[in-house]
Amino acid sequence: MSTVSSLPESVEVSREVRPAPPRYRNEIGKFAIHRSSLCAACGRCVETCRHGVHVRPEGYLHVMRPFDYRCIGPGCGETESYCIDACAHGALKLSANPVSETMGDRRWTPDLLLSTWAMAETGLPPGNHLESEVGASGGGFDRLRFRFPDSPPPGLRREDISTKLELNRRGDSRPRIAIDVPWYGGGMSFGSTNIRALLGKARVAKAFHGFTCTGEGGYPQRFIPYKDHVITQVATGLFGVREETIQRAPIVEFKYAQGAKPGLGGHLLGDKNTPSVAAMRETVQGVSLFSPFPFHSVYSVEDHRKHLDWIAHVNPRALLSAKVSTPADVDMVAVGIYYAGGHIVHLDGSYGGTGAAPNVAKKNIAMPIEYAIGRVHEFLAAEGIRDQVTVIASGGIRTPADVAKAIAMGADGCVIGTAELVALGCIRCTACESGRGCARGIATTDDELLEMVDIEWCTQRLVNLYAAWQRMLVDLLFRLGLDSVSALRGRTDLLTHLDYEHEA
Amino acid sequence: MPAKYAIHHKTAKPRFRPIGKLGIVDWREDCSSCHNCVKRDCVYRLYRDEADTLRDEAGYLDYIYQCKGCLNCVQNCTKNILTRVINPEFLRLGDGYYTPDLILSTWYQAETGKIPVSGAGYGGPFSGPGFDSMWTDMSEIVRPTRDGIHGREYISTGVDIGRKLPHLAFDDGRLKVDPPPLAETPLPVLFDRIPRHWNRGAVTALIASAAAEIGTLAVLDEADHRENEAAARGRAIPFLTAPHPETAQPGGAATLVMIPDGPDVLEAQAALKADHPGRIVAIRIPADPAAAGRVATLARDGADAIFMAFDRHGRENGSAHPRHMRDVLRDAHTTLVRQGIRDEVTLIASGGIAAAEHVAKAIICGADLVAIDVPLILALECRLCGECERGQACPIALEEIDAEFGVRRIVNLMAAWHSQLLEMLGAMGIREVRRLRGETGRCMFFEDLERDTFGRWFGKRKADA
Numbered sequence: 001m002s003t004v005s006s007l008p009e010s011v012e013v014s015r016e017v018r019p020a021p022p023r024y025r026n027e028i029g030k031f032a033i034h035r036s037s038l039c040a041a042c043g044r045c046v047e048t049c050r051h052g053v054h055v056r057p058e059g060y061l062h063v064m065r066p067f068d069y070r071c072i073g074p075g076c077g078e079t080e081s082y083c084i085d086a087c088a089h090g091a092l093k094l095s096a097n098p099v100s101e102t103m104g105d106r107r108w109t110p111d112l113l114l115s116t117w118a119m120a121e122t123g124l125p126p127g128n129h130l131e132s133e134v135g136a137s138g139g140g141f142d143r144l145r146f147r148f149p150d151s152p153p154p155g156l157r158r159e160d161i162s163t164k165l166e167l168n169r170r171g172d173s174r175p176r177i178a179i180d181v182p183w184y185g186g187g188m189s190f191g192s193t194n195i196r197a198l199l200g201k202a203r204v205a206k207a208f209h210g211f212t213c214t215g216e217g218g219y220p221q222r223f224i225p226y227k228d229h230v231i232t233q234v235a236t237g238l239f240g241v242r243e244e245t246i247q248r249a250p251i252v253e254f255k256y257a258q259g260a261k262p263g264l265g266g267h268l269l270g271d272k273n274t275p276s277v278a279a280m281r282e283t284v285q286g287v288s289l290f291s292p293f294p295f296h297s298v299y300s301v302e303d304h305r306k307h308l309d310w311i312a313h314v315n316p317r318a319l320l321s322a323k324v325s326t327p328a329d330v331d332m333v334a335v336g337i338y339y340a341g342g343h344i345v346h347l348d349g350s351y352g353g354t355g356a357a358p359n360v361a362k363k364n365i366a367m368p369i370e371y372a373i374g375r376v377h378e379f380l381a382a383e384g385i386r387d388q389v390t391v392i393a394s395g396g397i398r399t400p401a402d403v404a405k406a407i408a409m410g411a412d413g414c415v416i417g418t419a420e421l422v423a424l425g426c427i428r429c430t431a432c433e434s435g436r437g438c439a440r441g442i443a444t445t446d447d448e449l450l451e452m453v454d455i456e457w458c459t460q461r462l463v464n465l466y467a468a469w470q471r472m473l474v475d476l477l478f479r480l481g482l483d484s485v486s487a488l489r490g491r492t493d494l495l496t497h498l499d500y501e502h503e504a
Numbered sequence: 505m506p507a508k509y510a511i512h513h514k515t516a517k518p519r520f521r522p523i524g525k526l527g528i529v530d531w532r533e534d535c536s537s538c539h540n541c542v543k544r545d546c547v548y549r550l551y552r553d554e555a556d557t558l559r560d561e562a563g564y565l566d567y568i569y570q571c572k573g574c575l576n577c578v579q580n581c582t583k584n585i586l587t588r589v590i591n592p593e594f595l596r597l598g599d600g601y602y603t604p605d606l607i608l609s610t611w612y613q614a615e616t617g618k619i620p621v622s623g624a625g626y627g628g629p630f631s632g633p634g635f636d637s638m639w640t641d642m643s644e645i646v647r648p649t650r651d652g653i654h655g656r657e658y659i660s661t662g663v664d665i666g667r668k669l670p671h672l673a674f675d676d677g678r679l680k681v682d683p684p685p686l687a688e689t690p691l692p693v694l695f696d697r698i699p700r701h702w703n704r705g706a707v708t709a710l711i712a713s714a715a716a717e718i719g720t721l722a723v724l725d726e727a728d729h730r731e732n733e734a735a736a737r738g739r740a741i742p743f744l745t746a747p748h749p750e751t752a753q754p755g756g757a758a759t760l761v762m763i764p765d766g767p768d769v770l771e772a773q774a775a776l777k778a779d780h781p782g783r784i785v786a787i788r789i790p791a792d793p794a795a796a797g798r799v800a801t802l803a804r805d806g807a808d809a810i811f812m813a814f815d816r817h818g819r820e821n822g823s824a825h826p827r828h829m830r831d832v833l834r835d836a837h838t839t840l841v842r843q844g845i846r847d848e849v850t851l852i853a854s855g856g857i858a859a860a861e862h863v864a865k866a867i868i869c870g871a872d873l874v875a876i877d878v879p880l881i882l883a884l885e886c887r888l889c890g891e892c893e894r895g896q897a898c899p900i901a902l903e904e905i906d907a908e909f910g911v912r913r914i915v916n917l918m919a920a921w922h923s924q925l926l927e928m929l930g931a932m933g934i935r936e937v938r939r940l941r942g943e944t945g946r947c948m949f950f951e952d953l954e955r956d957t958f959g960r961w962f963g964k965r966k967a968d969a
Contacts, residue, residue: 024579034532065584098531098587099578105627139630260625263642263931267621293930294643328641328948350639353625359609360619360924362626364861365931366642371953374961396625418625431572432623439547439574443623449547492961499969500962 011225013459015207017123017467020460022069023425023453029069030100030114030129033083038091039063048086051076051127068097069114072129106137107351108418108428112398116465120423123464125472133401137351140370141402143498152481161474162484165413167251167390168319168343175317177250179413181470182485183403184210186394186417187233187255187323189217190240191268191277191289192355192432193443194450197424198223200458205229207459208466213253213415216266216291218280219245231321234311236265237291239281246314253346254307256294257325259395260353262366265291267356269433274445305340312341319343321392326350326372331379338380338389345380346415347372349395354417354443356433369395369406377410377490400472410490423465424458509661509690511718511919513617516912518885520900522611525594525604526573532585541577541586548572598888601817602858607882609859610917614883617916619923634818634828634856635865637950643933659929660936661922662690663873665721665760665850666784667808684808685782687721687760691922692873692937693863695722695880695914696854697743701892702881703728704903710910711880712736717911718918723762723875730756741786744776758783762811765789765798770805784808786852791829792822796836799851803840809850812836812871816878818856829856830869837870837942846942860924870942883917884910 021027033053041062045054051070056063074094076082084092103110115132119125126132134142165182168174185201192215199222201212206229213231214223218240223230232249234241246252257263268277270288278285298304308320321344322337324330334345349369353362373393380386393406394415403414418426425440437444441452473485482488496502528541548571571588578586597604609620631637666686673680695715698707708728715722716737724732729742733756742755743762754776755761763772765787773785786809789798799810812832819826833853840846853866854875866874882888885900892898929937932946940946954965 024576026579026581026584028575028579098589099575102526102573102588102590103575106629107625107627137628137630142630257642263933264927269621325642327643328945351626351630354623356621356623357625358619358621358924358927360859360861361927361931362622363628364638364865365640365928367639367948367953368630371948371957374957421624426624427573427575428624428627429573429575430622430624430627431574433621436547438623439572439576495961497958497962499966500958500964501966502961502963 007221007224009225010228011206013203013207013463015463015467017464018460020121020457020464022117022121023457027067027069027117028099028103028114029071029097030110031068031071031073032095032097033066033068033071034093034095035063035066036091036093038089039087040089040091042088044086044088045083045092048081049083050081054083066092072127075129104428107135107396108398108422109135113422113427116398116419116422117425119468120461120465123467125468125475133399135398139499140351140368141396141398141405144370144405145496145498146401146404146408146476146480147494147496148479149481152478156478156481156483158474158478160483161477162486163470163473163477165390165485169390170343170388174319174343175250177319179210180208181210181466181473182407182413183397183416183469184413185212185420186354186415187213187215187231187253188354188417188443189215189266189268190220190280191217191272191274191445193421194438194441194445194453195220195222196450196453196455197421197442197458199226199455200424200453200462201420202226202230203455203459204462204466207463211251214240214245216240216255217268217277219248220280224248233323235291236293236295237281237289239283239289239291243314246311246318249315249318251319251321251344252311252315253321253323253344254295254311255323256298257348257366258323258353258355259325259348259350259366259369260355261357261361262325262327262348262350263293264358264361265293267291267433269356272433272437272445274447277445301336301340304336308341321346323348326366326369326395328367330367330372331375334376334380334389334391335383335385338383338385342389344390344392345376346392346394347376347411348415349393352395352397352417354421354432369393369397370409373406373409373411374492381490400469400476403469404473404476404485404488405495407485407488408491408495410492412486412489419465420462423461424453508658509719509922511617511691511915511922513916513919514912515617516615516909516916518611518615519905519909520885522608522885523593523597523887524571524591525608526571527589527591528571528577528586529589530585531587532583534583534585536582538582540580540582545576545580547574547576601856602878602882602888606858607888610879610882611885613920614885614913614917617919619920619927631950634830635862638830638865638868639948639953640861640864640868640928640932641946641948642931658935659926660938661692661925661929662688662936663692663850663938664688665786665809665852665873667806667850668848670845670848685759685784687784689721689873690719691918692867692925693857693918693921694720694741694852694854694873694875696875696877697723697725697728698877698881702886702902704892704898705905706907706910707881707884707902707905708732709735710905710907711914712740713907714880714911714914714918715739717915720918721760726755729758743788753779755783760784760786762786762788765802769802770807773807786811786850788813790822791820791832791853791855793820793827795820795832796839799836799849800839800843800845803845803849804843807849809852811852811854811875814853814855816855818858818862829853829866833866833869833871834944841942860921861928863921863925864928864940865947867937867940868943868947872938872941879917880914883913885913 111131115126115130167177205212216235231251235255268289323346350366393411397414432443436446664686667684712732712735716739741760788811791812791814818829853871
């Protein structure tokens, strides 16, 4: 790890989309193309396919093994670029890829994983052969749909549509910070996640004038070049919370609770507590770290106010954010955050999270974010303070469509976590916490597994993902006839739910 | 502070290889024998350990069938010939209620005694029938009225079984009334009698021993009770089915006995108490559409404890459209509350309690405590294949099970459930499970959340949704 003095104060990160190919030899797609020994290397397939499945490098006689993860499947048969029909030797065979259907789960279906990978590779919206908007959970976001007007208003141009999000609405003396896209990266701690992935998150935050968050594991020195885009988190374990890390941050986030384990503290199992993690957290290597719940300095609204005052005085330029979970009275909690001086109310719903959590807590405690957003939005409006505070929703935001739905229900923006990890190659095998950590090299602190990704690749994958999301969000706003993402807030009239009778 | 109740767990590796979820197979010919998959790519060393594992089965986590599915070997295979499959045997496990995942999770808990933990958020359906349409509430930090400040280790999971007085009366500072006897269990989970086809070898004896070891109670058929009284060490509840047993001392010396409901059930209760003033009688009623009314009648007429038996999937009996325990319990509980007699009687719910979260949820719906049966057998490695019911040989040879091993597995499962119950109570800011009973304010129901959110925006929910 570099020393502070050798690090630049600031670096530039480009948001240019560049191909970021998968890091595995055999990327997984929805379909498999098998080329048999009947192949005569005539090259017809290379000429026919427009999706990059068949490649013959210049000067080579043989065609490479098909990049079948790019294949769009039998639907291609309707087009001119269908290699199966084009092959004069009958050497190509198209089938469903058996691996793909074993991946993911009800929330992150195989299609959502594959489409996120496609976006991270190309920076473009995924093809129509993948369902890239909804999962199969059977409720909430997955049953909500937009109602589009017949035609967008004349004169609306995609390039004029704003996706900016203002974070300080209090009108106080603190900076007015706006981010380019209405989402930012969620807290993942040093210790839970590969530092290279964390730096990739910090760098994409820099590129999009957005934010990432330290999580509760302390502030790695290597974040310093990106410090204007790193939120310092103050969580119940207070790991690595120091005066300088508070003063360095443009936003300080209090983590009262987190969606994956509402009512329980943070949770880092012993195997991941390596020497560098232990040093950062000032703990003993190899010991499991269970953060307390709740903050043992906050037992009332008054204590909460003192808590925020403390940070406000240590850093007079920071915006204050409070991350809370979604209990039945989440609306009251949100009002409490505002009156204690918070700029951002961050609601973390129960179906998200990236870290280790008891299964019993993931499924059964606190409400899904879809129920909390509208409740908070309308309650704040009734209190007359809705426009003085920014509401951020997280915990199960997987796609730009989820972002848009959350905003239509009343949030200002979102925080994402799992989607970023999926872009880096997460397959949701859910074994993040075990042994040496993530076998994909993402959520790990193991020296050998760390090597599976590099910072540049992580950055580019995330830049591409953000670019694709922004493009898809703009497209959605265009189809809805809105000129900015802020105009979408609270527009439940633009939504419909497949399980309800309402039609208008 | 009082002594903490803890269930000590000790690893109990399975006797038979568990059925895993994932496996790696080659689906095309043409292996180049590069051995990358074996030598380099499996970070869990599963391929390398395979030979050893097959010889000396080392436990749940070590089987080749316990592939974690990280896909490194599949994605790095030189010839792209590997693929991952879901074990078809896994998909055949259990049924729609006792799902393969639930069974695997139960096995894990019975082996390790630990809470199942995983990363990457929740991946299941948004909600579902029965208990899956409930979310327990949690105590957000800024509310001073919650008592989350107490250490989780001092949360009490103890409950009392028996009749309670509506109020005490004093005469000149001295208690004027005689409080009825109460039996205490440190865990709100009893062990119910298991169906005959599972009652093989040492199974009943070990269930009784496991109950005794953790201080809870096990319901045993009368004949089984006589045989296993020693193993139960006073923690068994004999189920006395004959109304006028020929034996002079029905139920032996048991403090708690259970009888089936019937027209003269309260006379039977009185007879059983006649010679045993300290005895508590639980009346077992089938949970049917009339159950709430029957519960109220029995409670009013002096029943100590009422045991409501639901079917194996937690549904009421004898109805064309059976309601889930969730709704029946709320019905029975609120009926008693309205009549002002809820605190006088103990309600026990059994059938369909399949996971730790169901214990908390059934109690929220109004039960004082629950009883379990199927999870006990799952802990003993049962696969719910149903061969025994068809008179076939049991693939896990339940009849040969070693009693000590079986006790270990059940104790482990209860240790894991106890820890999970503490997690949930801690998150709710509730210090003792007695206070959770009927506490629907600590819970959110699917239909309420839908109505208050989507209902306001989108009107009526479709009937078939």
